[in-house]
Amino acid sequence: MSLLEATLRAASVLAAFLVLPLLVGQAEHKVMAHMQGRLGPMYAGGFHGWAQLVADGVKFVQKEDITPRAADRWVFRLAPAVALIPYLLAMATIPIHPGVAAVDVPGSLVLVLAATSVGALGTLMAGWASANKYALLGGLRAAAQLVSYELPIVLALASIAMAGGSLSLMALTQAWSPWWLLWQLPGGLVFLVAACAELQRPPFDMPVADAELVMGAWTEYTGLRFAFFLLAEYAGIVVMSLLFAVLWLGGWHGPFEDTLGWLWTLLKGFGVAVLVIWVRVAWPRLREDQLQRLAWLWLVPIALAQLLLTGAGVVMGW
C-alpha cells in the first residue's frame, strides 16, 4: 500500500465519519419530529432545514470551553477524544462493497469489538473526572450498563463468526446467505437490543437520563467537547447499524452487487439506523434494575442458545 493510497483511504474514512453521523442526526431530527406530529427543522439551509446540524456545529464551536476547577483536568479534557476516536477506527474496518473496506485486516471483527468497548471508556473517564455527583452517578450507571451489555454483543458476534467460519468482516459478509436471516435471527435481535444499550440510546439511556441526571457524565461539558460526545453517539449508531447490516442483513448482497453493492450496504445500514431512532421515539426509558434484568435474564441466555444453535448448524453442515 503506497503512501498515497493510505492517505486516500484515511481521508475517505474521515469524510464518511464526518458525514454519516450528521445524516443519521438529521434523519433523527426529521423522523422524530414527524412521529410526534411536528415538522422538525425547516429553515436552516433553506430546504427543509438540511443544514441544521451544520448550524449546531457552528454554535458549539462558538461556545466557551469550560473545565471545572475541581475536575481532573487532563482526564476531563481527554475523555471526548477517547469516546470519539474508537468509532473512527471501527468505521474504517467495515466492508461496504465486495472487496472494498478502508482497512481490511484478518481479525477485523475482534478489532471492532475492542474499539467500541474503548469508546465506552470515554464516558467513564468523563463521569469520574468531572467532580460532579450527577456525572459520577451517570458514569457508574454507564459502567454497570456496559459490563452487562458487552457480553450479549460478544456472544451474538461469536455466533456469526462461527457460522461464517472467520473473524474477518469481509469474509463473513462473503459467507452470508439469506438462510442466515432466519438461522441467526435470535442473535440478531440480541445484538440490536444490546447495541442500543451500549450506545446509551433510549430506551437504555439511564446513564445520560436528562430528567434525573442532567445528561450524566456529560453534565460539565460545554462547547466542542460536548459536541464530540454527541458526535460519538451518532458515529456509534452508524457503526452499530452498519455492523448489523453487514453481518445479519448481508451487506452488499443484492441485485447488481458488483456495481451497486456499496449502495445496498448503506441503505441497509440506514434502515437499521431509522429503526434505532424509531425505538427511541416510541418507548420510554427503562429503570436501572429492569435494564440489568433484561440483560442477564433474557439477552445472555438467548445469545447462548443462539451460540448452541449455530454450533449445531455448523456441525450438521446446514
Add this chain to the structure above:
Amino acid sequence: MSPLPGILKGLITTARTALRPTHTAEYPDVAPELPPRSRGVIALLEENCTSCMLCARECPDWCIYIDSHKETIPATTEGGRDRQRNVLDRFAIDFSLCMYCGICIEVCPFDALHWSPQFEYAEVDLLDLLHEKDRLGGWMASVPPPPALDEKAAEPAEIAAANRPARGAGLAGGAGGAGGSGPRMPRTVRPRAAGSPRPDAGSPPPDAGSPPPDAGEASP
C-alpha cells in the same frame, strides 16, 4: 402479562403519526388562527374618551397615563351658560407593565378601549413599549367586529333597555300589586321559544313589579 403488545402498540402509534399531516404552524410565514376575543393589544377610540380616569384608576399596574385639560365652550344662545368639556392631551399605555387583565376595557363607560388581536409589537428597547395615543388609536383598525351572540343568550343591554316599557305602563302594572295586573305584552321583537310558559298571572314578569329608576331615561 407480556409487555410485547404494549411495545408493538407504541411502535404502531408513532409510525401512524409519522404518516399523518403534521400540526406545526410555521408562524412567521403562516399567520396563526387566533380564537375570537383574543387579547393582543389595547386600542383606543379617542373620540369616545372623556378623560374620566376610570381606566387609569382601576388599572392594577397603574400603567395608563392620562393628561387632560378643561376647555370652555361658549354659550350658543344669548344669555346661555358656557359649558366645559375635557380635552384629552395624553393617553398612554405602558405595555411593559400591562398584564392584559382587561379591567380598563371592562370599566370604560364609553367604549373607548377595545381589545385587538394584533400581538406583533415586540420592541428591542423596553421604553418603546409605551404606546402613546396615536399608536393606540392606530390599533383600532385591527379591532374585529364583536362576535355574534350565542343562541339563547340574553339580549344585548341596548336592545333590552329600548324594549323596556314606558314609565306609565310600568307604574300601572306596579300600582295594581303583585299578581293583580293582567298579562302585559312585552314589546320585544325577540321570538319566544315554542312551548315555553308565558309569564302569566301568578308570576309577573320580573320588571313588572317596581320599575327600575332609569326606566324612563332609557326609553324617552
